Amino acid sequence: MSGIIAIVGRPNVGKSALFNRIAGRRIAIVHDQPGVTRDRVTAEVEYRGRPFTLIDTGGIGLLRRESSEDVIVKAAVEQVEIAMGAADVILMVVNVQEGVAPLDGEVASRLRRSGKPVIVLANKSDHAGVEPAAAEFSALGFDLVFPVSAIHGRGIDSVMEAAFKLMPPFIPEEAKPEGEPPLKLAIVGRPNVGKSSIINALTRSERVIVSPIPGTTRDAVDVPFEVDTEGVRQGYILIDTAGMRKNRRVDNTVEFFSVKRSEDSIERSDISVLVLDAESGILEQDKKIADKIVESSKACIVIINKWDLMNDVVRKAREEEVDRRVKKDRRERTAGAPLTMLAEFGTWVQEKLFFLDYAPVIFTSARTGFNLDRLLEAVRYVAAQLKQTVPTAILNRTLHDAIERRQPVSGDGHFLKFFYATQVRTKPPTFLLFVNRKESFSPAYRKYLCDQMRRAFGYEGCPIALVPKPRPKTVDSVRSRAPKRPTPRHARDRNVRERRPGPPASKFGPKPASRAKSGRR
Numbered sequence: 001m002s003g004i005i006a007i008v009g010r011p012n013v014g015k016s017a018l019f020n021r022i023a024g025r026r027i028a029i030v031h032d033q034p035g036v037t038r039d040r041v042t043a044e045v046e047y048r049g050r051p052f053t054l055i056d057t058g059g060i061g062l063l064r065r066e067s068s069e070d071v072i073v074k075a076a077v078e079q080v081e082i083a084m085g086a087a088d089v090i091l092m093v094v095n096v097q098e099g100v101a102p103l104d105g106e107v108a109s110r111l112r113r114s115g116k117p118v119i120v121l122a123n124k125s126d127h128a129g130v131e132p133a134a135a136e137f138s139a140l141g142f143d144l145v146f147p148v149s150a151i152h153g154r155g156i157d158s159v160m161e162a163a164f165k166l167m168p169p170f171i172p173e174e175a176k177p178e179g180e181p182p183l184k185l186a187i188v189g190r191p192n193v194g195k196s197s198i199i200n201a202l203t204r205s206e207r208v209i210v211s212p213i214p215g216t217t218r219d220a221v222d223v224p225f226e227v228d229t230e231g232v233r234q235g236y237i238l239i240d241t242a243g244m245r246k247n248r249r250v251d252n253t254v255e256f257f258s259v260k261r262s263e264d265s266i267e268r269s270d271i272s273v274l275v276l277d278a279e280s281g282i283l284e285q286d287k288k289i290a291d292k293i294v295e296s297s298k299a300c301i302v303i304i305n306k307w308d309l310m311n312d313v314v315r316k317a318r319e320e321e322v323d324r325r326v327k328k329d330r331r332e333r334t335a336g337a338p339l340t341m342l343a344e345f346g347t348w349v350q351e352k353l354f355f356l357d358y359a360p361v362i363f364t365s366a367r368t369g370f371n372l373d374r375l376l377e378a379v380r381y382v383a384a385q386l387k388q389t390v391p392t393a394i395l396n397r398t399l400h401d402a403i404e405r406r407q408p409v410s411g412d413g414h415f416l417k418f419f420y421a422t423q424v425r426t427k428p429p430t431f432l433l434f435v436n437r438k439e440s441f442s443p444a445y446r447k448y449l450c451d452q453m454r455r456a457f458g459y460e461g462c463p464i465a466l467v468p469k470p471r472p473k474t475v476d477s478v479r480s481r482a483p484k485r486p487t488p489r490h491a492r493d494r495n496v497r498e499r500r501p502g503p504p505a506s507k508f509g510p511k512p513a514s515r516a517k518s519g520r521r
Helices: 015-023 071-086 102-114 128-140 156-166 195-203 253-268 284-295 307-325 330-334 337-352 372-386 392-405 443-457 489-499
Strands: 004-009 041-047 050-056 089-095 118-123 145-147 183-189 221-229 232-240 271-277 299-305 361-363 418-425 430-435 465-470
Touching: 004 015, 004 071, 004 102, 015 041, 015 050, 015 089, 015 118, 015 156, 041 221, 071 102, 089 102, 089 128, 089 156, 102 118, 102 128, 118 128, 118 156, 128 145, 145 156, 183 195, 183 253, 183 284, 183 372, 195 221, 195 232, 195 271, 195 299, 195 372, 253 284, 271 284, 271 372, 284 299, 299 337, 299 372, 337 361, 361 372, 392 418, 392 443, 443 465
Parallel strands: 004 050, 004 089, 089 118, 118 145, 183 232, 183 271, 271 299, 299 361, 430 465
Antiparallel strands: 041 050, 221 232, 418 430
């Protein structure tokens, strides 16, 4: 057991700043605007050697028996109630510079009804001069009141020591055999395409807030999720992200940081799930989000959500087209329309997202649960493809055959000569190719080789990285690398005499050798 600590309070008192301070990293968005945090943001934290789960919640902005027409405000309060019910210790955050507010009393009354241990944190006690004002919050009815500063980190150690005393004793879990880590799935897309609805449908709970208002989700929320497949439990982390709009339409800093969190979620994911709206089709922003996935070299699955709304429209349009073009045998021709319609729409999607044509296309409906099981099957299949390792001999034979069938076009008359290839990593599959000329690897030829490898080895949903590397020159022999010795002087003189031209040859033959001088006259 590790324990759960929840951070609760009214809006804009510094809950997210405290959450990031205890977690030791920036997870939740911090801003002066009230109501920035809406969903429950959780993190597995280890503070001074003690592991536990930390939960950040949205602000409670409603008084007792007060109603609101804002569905997001009501949903945020429901998320707070869920966090309070799961927590072992609750940290109630107040603003020491503003004193006790009516909403602080409302939060305190809710906490007393929960029956959980509560510690009051008088936040924004940035210096010792304001710490005496923290005693005012004893009127809320709780014994433990600590002046803290989330921004500067003052008083956090004392709070955590008190919280650990109120939590159940920490019992280390038995060492389990190390299995595969949870698979991280980033659910990304434009605003209001149904990303949060898909997560709630998969987990069968109201884990994240869903509303028809674009921009409901702001933080990147990690949702743990497990599936039992044939007796084997596979863990997932579903990352709910904010909708990514065009840069020129991002009109405030909160939305800017929300989009930045979404881009970071793509970077840290194993598989990015791109959600499209079946009603609106593929827009320019969808292509830009897909391009970010390609730039990050992440595996991808494309989801066409809200297919239940589109199904009847497309069916009706198809029937009208068939009725107009082929008037006879209409009933026979339209009997297989749904399957044909899915196949045609999927082909159209891959043509529009031609740079992401390796990603499988799944048609789903988060509202009715249509094809959600196929989504999980696609996730498992793509995850298995990511881990695939190709034997070196088969890899080299496949690439040799592909290059023999189609040589790259070169403007300077040179041809690509392939020597050797090997796989150097997975996630994404990366292959090192030793060639004679790196310049011959044009983007078109790289695409050709990737297509040939997909035909041979699959890799559906996975990007393939081909890294050409010029082969080093042949190593010189030992004799050529040895330093030359200086030539002796007598040898140089002999070489000069040998190279000196002699007398011209006689036409009567070679001149007889002269008699050697003797001692006689």
